[in-house]
Structure formats: C-alpha cells, structure tokens
Amino acid sequence: MNTIESDPVLRRRRWLVLVPALVIPFVASFFYFVLFPGTAFGNGFYKGVKVFLLVWPIVATLLILKVKMIDRSREKRHLAGMLPAVGFGLLVVGLIFFLLEATPLGFILDENRDRIAGRIRDLGVAEHFLWFALFISFAHAALEEFYWRWFVFGQAQNVMRLPLAYLVASAGFASHHIVVLSQFFPIGWALVLGACVGIGGAIWSWLSYRYNSLFGAWVSHMIIDLGLMWVGWEVLQSAT
Numbered sequence: 001m002n003t004i005e006s007d008p009v010l011r012r013r014r015w016l017v018l019v020p021a022l023v024i025p026f027v028a029s030f031f032y033f034v035l036f037p038g039t040a041f042g043n044g045f046y047k048g049v050k051v052f053l054l055v056w057p058i059v060a061t062l063l064i065l066k067v068k069m070i071d072r073s074r075e076k077r078h079l080a081g082m083l084p085a086v087g088f089g090l091l092v093v094g095l096i097f098f099l100l101e102a103t104p105l106g107f108i109l110d111e112n113r114d115r116i117a118g119r120i121r122d123l124g125v126a127e128h129f130l131w132f133a134l135f136i137s138f139a140h141a142a143l144e145e146f147y148w149r150w151f152v153f154g155q156a157q158n159v160m161r162l163p164l165a166y167l168v169a170s171a172g173f174a175s176h177h178i179v180v181l182s183q184f185f186p187i188g189w190a191l192v193l194g195a196c197v198g199i200g201g202a203i204w205s206w207l208s209y210r211y212n213s214l215f216g217a218w219v220s221h222m223i224i225d226l227g228l229m230w231v232g233w234e235v236l237q238s239a240t
Helices: 008-035 040-065 082-102 104-111 113-122 126-159 162-182 187-211 215-238
Strands: none
Touching: 008 040, 008 126, 008 162, 040 126, 082 104, 082 187, 082 215, 104 113, 113 126, 113 215, 126 162, 126 187, 126 215, 162 187, 187 215
C-alpha cells in the first residue's frame, strides 16, 4: 500500500506540481488540434507541449520538490513485468483489429478516412509517416510513460490513496486524447475510445507500481502505438 506524504510543506509542493501536470496537456490540445490545426502556430504549440512533458518533471522534481529523481528504496524489477506487459499490448492490438472488422467502429473509421488523413497531413508528417510512426511508437511512448506514469502517477500516489491515484492519473492521460479523438470521430466514440485510453493508462500505472519500473509499461505502450500507427498508415494510403 502506498504511503501518503506526511510532510505538509512537501505535500503542498506535490500538489503544486501535480495540478499543472494534469491540466496543461489537456488545455494545450485545444490549441494545436482544435483551434489552430495545420498552422505554424499550432504545430509549434504541439512541439512546445512535448518539450513541457520532458522538462516539467525534471524542473518540478529537482527545483520545486527538491527530491532525488531516482528512488532506490524499492527494488526495480525491469524484466519481471515483461510478460503481463507484452500480453496486454498484444491483447489490445488484437482487440483493435477485431473491433475495426466486426463492430460499427470499422464503419465509423471508413466514414472519417479523409478527415483523419487530413489531420495527419496538417501535422506535416504524411510524407515521412514511417519515421513519424517509429518516433511516436518508441520515443514518444517513452516520453509519455516518463511523464504520466513516473511523474503524474508518482506524485498522485504521494498525496492520495492508491485507487484514487490510478483514477486521477489515468483521467489526466485520457483527457487530451479525448480532445484529439474528437477531431477524428463523433464525440460519443471519442469519449468511449478516450475511456479505453484511460483504462490502458491505469494498467500501465499498475505495471509501473507493481514492478517499480517503467520498462514493461513502455514496451506495452510501444506495441499498442505500433498497432495504431499501422491503422493510420492504412487510412492515409486509402484516403482520397
């Protein structure tokens, strides 16, 4: 069971760094994907948010919280979590392809192919989609695990009970994905798919907590992103 931070000063500081970590990616997603998509400002804002995901945990940990980046109080079991991590990743990819083939989600995807392809082109990555897909699946997945699991969930579990920490961190992770998904799908589907993202985030938080390692969560995240990028590639190739 997690231990709630007992030092009132450090506890307040943890809230101080946690709240913007939860809110800023959500608010920023409106700027780069809803209000200014496909513009120099929107694309610049998108890149700026990615820099924030990397820099804020470091600045917050070292300069605001003034604690060590690496906690050596628990053994890190990097390889122990690989089986459930890979299993979950493959299960989700299989479920994605099943849903696209056997449920109305496939029809919704077909109806929105041109819209999805247009958004991919707006990001300026259509001409080098393979490299973009590899970046998203490997480097960006690692960045999100560092930010959402190590930092956001890590701070949440220090100021609230573990079940609530899972909920809060996964809701934050899902929130900006819902904004992005709403530009590809009707809002109902965006909420459903966003909830699935949140469930995935909660499972990755559990993996990181259970094995005290981001490695399994990153591998699982990578597998799922590769599956999603394959869907994106097929949409891009078939769109008019």
